[in-house]
Amino acid sequence: MIELKQVTKTYDTGKGALTAVDGVDLSIATGEIFGIIGYSGAGKSTLIRLLNGLEKPTTGTVQINDQVITAIKGAELRKARQKVSMIFQHFNLLWSRTVKENIAFPLEIAGVPKNKRDARVMELVELVGLAGRENAYPSQLSGGQKQRVGIARALANDPEVLLCDEATSALDPETTDAILDLLVDINKRLGLTIVLITHEMHVIRKICHRVAVMEGGKVVELGDVLSVFQAPKAEITKRFVAQVTETEDSNETIKHLRELYPTGDLVKLLFVGDQTEQPILTKLIRTNPVEVNIVQGNISHTQRGAYGTLILQLKGTREEIANAIAFLNNENIQTEVMAND
């Protein structure tokens, strides 16, 4: 539904041209939650603004459904923007208007008559969980509540796409989770396509289906969130993945574990998707005479399933240990021997 073809955006900075977005091709499906992650300056803010025509690309085309955003302007573009709405890191509410009036603003722009506006506003207030606060001014709300107003406002004209510009970066972790839950809920209930940019891998892991990693204006990695987490390829992706995975397998850590567990083999197991829900360890112990000791482990949940790592200390004869590993591999679990006697 969203199609970017060879999109490049350069700025004239006086000190020469700056390429913010560099030859990006992307295709985002209807109903998808698509994440774009990158450090600041990677070009993600510019990229997301190309989707609603707030920025015009230097070359390339952006298409949303049947409409080529890069080819339209004036009234036609303004009309298109009502279907591609946006929420912001700093909420960008009008402080001179109450919650209700802020949510009504896009409806006023769309020319919805007053009586229909009021009904729609109350519906949205309910949807984002702000019932009872509709007459408050933004200055009387917490950050999370302000973002809820932002979301309600963005949903007012029944958009097809919701763009999230670092929507949770100004919020504390608990509020972030609540807002992310709300976004997932909206995505499921309304079938809305969500495109979000962030620098927090946690956000990607929690709600995105697919992710694009940006660096220096280019998309350096693209894929299903689960597979990107499982096997990050680009160096920068590995750094982002490391933000949310506690088990680090640097040599330092392995040495440290070896000191704590000096005997037997240390084996790392990698679970993906359904495997995380199966009683693999029980089966392993029942069928193999090895001694199993859990050293470390974690499981992360993504929208496309869970993935996790587990480090085990296996004690037994060489042969018994080899059999145990073979058994695990048979169960389609990736293993890696980190250290042995």
Add this chain to the structure above:
Amino acid sequence: MIESLFPNVDWGKMWEATLETLYMTAMSTFFTFVIGIVLGIVLFLTAPRQLWANKIVNWLTGAFVNIFRSIPFIILIILLIPFTKFLIGTIRGPNAALPALIIGAAPFYARMVLIALKEIDKGVIEAARSMGATTWTIIRKVLLPESKPALISGITVTAIALVGYTAMAGIIGAGGLGTLAFLDGFQRSREDVTLMATILILVIVFAIQFIGDFITVRSDKR
């Protein structure tokens, strides 16, 4: 009692002069408000990277504002005599003071409007654009409401300056308390007339300040 303190004051004339001062202040404040806001918005929107970014218009408006803001008011009145004569038909009386008052004060207020508009969070304007708002809608529903407290406190300061300007215009025959204080008070050495005119001007100024502050506080929801 009051009669004995101000023996030379002709109360009928004093009342008439007060009304003239109020009339000049009200009319000039109103037109200054309208013209100042228009100029301020043009200055703001034609600046680089703004919605109507336009170097030439921005430079011309900026030059106009800066020049007329810099000319001392008493000189501006004299400079504008031919223009006033053309526009009003006379150079005497309260109406004849209006062109100079407005042209002197509107650029001053335009600067304040510009400062007020620059205080608005750029993100809010971007949000309005992302909703498909026209520039006209952004002016009406974002720029003006979001800068309302600053616009009101700015026009309060300007209105008070205008009271002072009307008194100055009074010296060259505009009427009002300024003329009364100068001709009846100063030139005929009746200090009590000058003093009474001063007291009335102070009352007007304090009233403007009080009303302005009240509305500013009430309109600020931040």
